[in-house]
Amino acid sequence: MIRKNGEHGRLRPGMLALAAAAMMFGSSHASAADPRAELLQKFEKAVKGKTVAWVPVWMGVLEGEWTRVMKAHFDDYGIKMVTRDPNMKSDVQLQAVSSLINEKPDVLIVQNPTTTLLARELKRAMDAGIKVIQVNMASNQLTDAYVGADVPKLGRMLAGEVIKACGGGKGSGKISILQGEATAAYSLDMVKAAMEVFKTDPSIKVVSSQPTNWDANKASDITTNVLQQNPDLCGIFSVWGPQTVGAAQVVKNAGKKGEVKIFVASDGQPADCDMVEQGLFTKNLSYRADTQGEAIANAVLTLLQDNRPAGTTQLAYYTTNYWVSSKDDRQYCFVVPKE
Known part of the structure; x- marks a missing residue:
């Protein structure tokens, strides 16, 4: 017990200094050890000022929707985003990727036109210490992350709906498949998975399976020829909504709207929902580009915070599929913001 009066009742100068230092240390230590503040500082150190290249x-x-969502996130986090648009020219895309690797971004994001075109460059990027993300259309070269649809699952789900509409003796059972680019993993994997399902029903007859090169005009030409040779066609299976517009118009002009059932995989473009509402598509299986854009941004954040070297992880972010069969399912198509 300290007395109020007398020498023994007073705190000496040395003791006062020690008490003040203890208080200061305690305050400083509490501030430095704040776990929430430390977590934010660690995050900002990992991501702020980094560069992401997108091809x-x-x-x-x-692609515009992916870019819009990514940019909004990256701007918020202080990440620089560099974009190269090869405009469907494979040689230009290859050159763009090669050039960007030499510029050494922290993360490279690509959408592969084929399984082989960029494979060697993606490996070179990882060997150079650049982390690589592939979006929706993968190459034969696995990279640090893949973000996109579970493509074989899309094929199985769509094929199951085709069988419900045209299998088991319903109509002729004749089906036309509209592929995308013949050597694109997205198209190859979806068609392969669908064919495995079709083989489970002997009444299904695939009378045509041809690449459209993602082109609605090419899909229109293919469908015109298929209908001429198979006027009792029951259904069309298409790997991508926008290319199917031409086919749907041919079916309508032939007076077979609703008679020829059209099932499409979709990235959730508003026009694909419009086609369902107009009765030109029977069903649209949407994987929503806007939510994919969110997943791409999250994959970038994960890789930037991961101290492991490029090429040592193989993360996957698979997006969820949603059926669009009427205007009541409109929420599964994204809205393109007005400029």
């Missing part, structure tokens, strides 16, 4: 096959509606 799609072209800047269409799908």
Whole structure:
């Protein structure tokens, strides 16, 4: 007990200094050990000022939505985003990727037109210490992360709906498949998975399976020829909504709207929902580009915070699929913001 009066009741100068230092140390230590503040500082150190390079096959509606969502996130986090648009020219895309590797971004994001075109360059990027993300259309070269649809699952789900509409003796059972680019993993994997399902029903007859090169005009020409040779066609299976517009118009002009069932995989473009509402598509299986854009941004953040070297992880971010069969399912198509 300290007395109020007398020498023994007073704190000496040395003791006062020690008490003040203890208080200061305690305050400083509490501030430095704040776990929430430390977590934010660690995050900002990992991501702020970093550079992300993005090379799609072209800047269409799908790619534009990915870009919009990514940029909004990266601007918020202080990440620089560099974009190259090869406008569907494979040689230009290859050159763009090669050039960007030499510029040493922290993360490289690509959308592969084929399984082989960029494979060697993606490996070179990882060997150079650049982390690589592939979006929706993968190459034969696995990289640090893949973000996109579970493509074989899309094929199985769509094929199951085709069988419900045209299998088991319903109509002729004749089906036409509209592929995308013949050597694109997205198209190859989806068609392969669908064919495995079709083989489970002997009444299904695939009378045509041809690449459209993602082109609605090519899909229109293919469908015109298929209908001429198979006027009792029951259904069309298409790997991508926008290319199917031409086919749907041919079916309508032939007076077979609703008679020829059309099932499409979709990135959720508003026009694909419009086609369902107009009765030109029977069903649209949407994987929503806007939510994919969120997943791409999250993959970038994960890789930037991961101290492991490029090429040592193989993360996957698979997006969820949603059926669009009427205007009540409109929420599964994204909205393109007005400029």
